[in-house]
Structure formats: structure tokens, C-alpha cells
Amino acid sequence: MAEDTDFEFEGEPIEVVVDADMAGGRLDAVLAKAHDVLSRSRIKDLILGGAVSVDGAGVSEPKYRLKAGETITLLAPPPEDPEPQAEDIPLDILYEDDHLIVINKPVGMVVHPAPGSPNGTLVNALIFHCGDSLKGIGGVKRPGIVHRLDKDTSGVMVAAKTERAHKHLSAQFADHGRTGPLHRAYIAFAWGTTQSGVGTVDAPLGRDPGNRLKQAVLRHGREAITHYAVEGRYGGDGWDVTRIKCQLETGRTHQIRVHMAHIGHPLVADALYASGFVTKVNKLPEDLADIVRNLGRQALHAAELGFEHPATGEEMLFEADLPEDLQALQDALDAYDHSVA
Secondary structure (H helix, E strand, O other), X not given: OOOOOOOOOOOOEEEEEOOOOOOOXXXXXXXXXXXXXXXXXXXXXXXXXXXXXXXXXXXXXXXXXXXXXXXXXXXXXXXXXXOOOOOOOOOOEEEEOOOEEEEEEOOOOOOOOEOOXXXXXXXXXXXXXXXXXXXXXXXXXOOXXXXXXXXXXXXXXXXXXXXXXXXXXXXXXXXXXXXXOOEEEEEEEEEOOOOOOEEEEEOOEEEOOOOOOOEEEOOOXXXXXXXXXXXXXXXXXXXXXXXXXXXXXXXXXXXXXXXXXXXXXOEOOOOOOOHHHHHHHHHOOHHHHHHHHHHOOOOEEEEEEEEEOOOOOOEEEEEOOOOHHHHHHHHHHHHHEEEOO
16 A cells, blocks of 8 residues: 555455444445445446445345345446556666566655546656556556555565566565565554564454545454564653564555554554544654654655566565655654664
8 A cells, every 4th residue: 555545446345344233224325325436326337237245145136135244345347547658757766677677666656547646656657667568567557566555655666567577476466475485574663662572463454434545454354464573662751652664464455554553553644544643743852743743644664575586586685775754753763762672
């Protein structure tokens, strides 16, 4: 999935749960207030065009009066963006054959063009590297892409180079490894000390009604499950940081970041979900504090990715070491290691 914002109308459903303040309001007015990127007139056109439902039932009347507890779902069509162009951007390639390519995505690279990031993306780099054969694989706007990482999350990604590979890999990611070999593991550094060495966060996620840039735990959100295991605990006078390995059972936007914040352990240097922990930095030893202040991104890395090869059926596993910034954090923390789970 901060990404800068990671917010875009790309055909993904936008959900709003009607609270007491919204109850009695018009459908178009409530949607316009909840999501101010779209104008009220644009929202009205979308409602009339059948892009809005309430509690799963289509509603085509903009002046429909809402009731508390109802869930509005808006499916905005993607904008007509130009076809992505090839750009000569270096890639850290972990593996490549005629069917797929596995790369170690660096911090700061957006996966595909979007408003605010029209170029310089992984898609632009892949089109240049793979040539015209990649164009259109899985769609014009996101050729080859079967999953995403936030702009400021580093680590392993796979992209498809054929339609067959795209379909096969997409199915594995949709299954989340529940019945197949898909495996995704992330290394995260979180504030505080978790109560247990292993645990599961099972909390549904959806767009935060109070901040369109964020995700939040919502009663009527989409299923989201994260499993975690502590790999190291570090601390000193007034501060604690835990290194955690997270495995995803679902793949929601910002899932690990939101789930760890939800249980009281937001990720180190996460400006979006750990804003209340800024003062924690001042309690760190000076060497650690300098590293955290200079991270400029959440301390999260996609360390492992495993899947079944779409052509050979071979189970493959790829790993990416911590990037330089997180390795520097790890090295500094090692001096304060007080327990390992």
C-alpha cells in the first residue's frame, strides 16, 4: 500500500457508514462532504449512473434520505489517464524469465502512474525493461501488476510478463495463500512492547470517514487479518521498540500499518498512523533518534514473497535484505537488545 497518500479513484469501492450526524441527510450531499475530491455535481451524475448503493442495494436518487447505520458504497470509474510510457529507470532484479519478473522495489518508487505520480513508477520502468510485449498485460494502465506496495514500503514484488502469468498470479494473490502456496512476510519496527510474542489482528478495514487519506478499523469494513511474531525487543530508559515479522492473510491498503496502530503499536516513523508517537523519538538515545528522524517513511519492508510459478508449477521463494536505512536502524537497535522472542 504515505505512499504519499495512496488515495485514488481507481474503481475501488469507497464506503461511508452513516452516523448520527449524517442521518437524514441527502445521499449526494453526504457523499460530497465525506469525499471532497469529487464535486457534488459529479457525485450526482455517478448516483444517476448507478455507481452508488446503500446496504448493497442500488440507489439512483441523489436526494435519497439516509438512515443511521446504513453503508454507502460508491464505485467511481477510473479517470481516462494516458497510456504509461517507457522510462529508463534502473531495477533491482531478483529473478526473471519469459513469464515473470521479481524485483526488489526501492523506497520512494510508486508502483503505477496515478494522480500526483504520472511517471517515474515501477510500471514505467517495467515497460522500458520488458519492451512493448508488456503493454496491455492485465490492463493498459497497470501492465503486469498483480499486487502493490506503498510508495515508502520497500521490498519484493512480482510482475507478470504474459496474460497467462498475470491471470495465474492474480488468482494466487486473490486467494491470499489460504489454499495455495502464496506467502508474504514483512519486517516491521513498531513502537512499544507487545504483550505476547505471537498474535493475530483480525479487524475489518475501510476508508476512514474522518480522513480520506487513511484507512481505519470499521465494523462494516472489509475482512483484514494480519499474523505477527516478535523477532526482537529493544529498549532503554523510557522507550521500547519491537521488531515484528508480519504475514498477511488478506491484502488491504495499509493493512499492517493500521493493524499495528490498532493494537497500540504503530510503526516507527509512520507519519500517517503514528502521529501521536512523535514525542517518543525524543526519548531515544541520540544515535537512534537521528536515524528515526531521517527515515522519512514507515519502518516496513516486504522481506519475503513466495508463489507458484504460473508456467512450471514450481514453488518459488524470494527474499530481500533490509534496505540501507532500516539496516542502520537495526544495527543501532542491536546495542539495546534486551530480549528476543
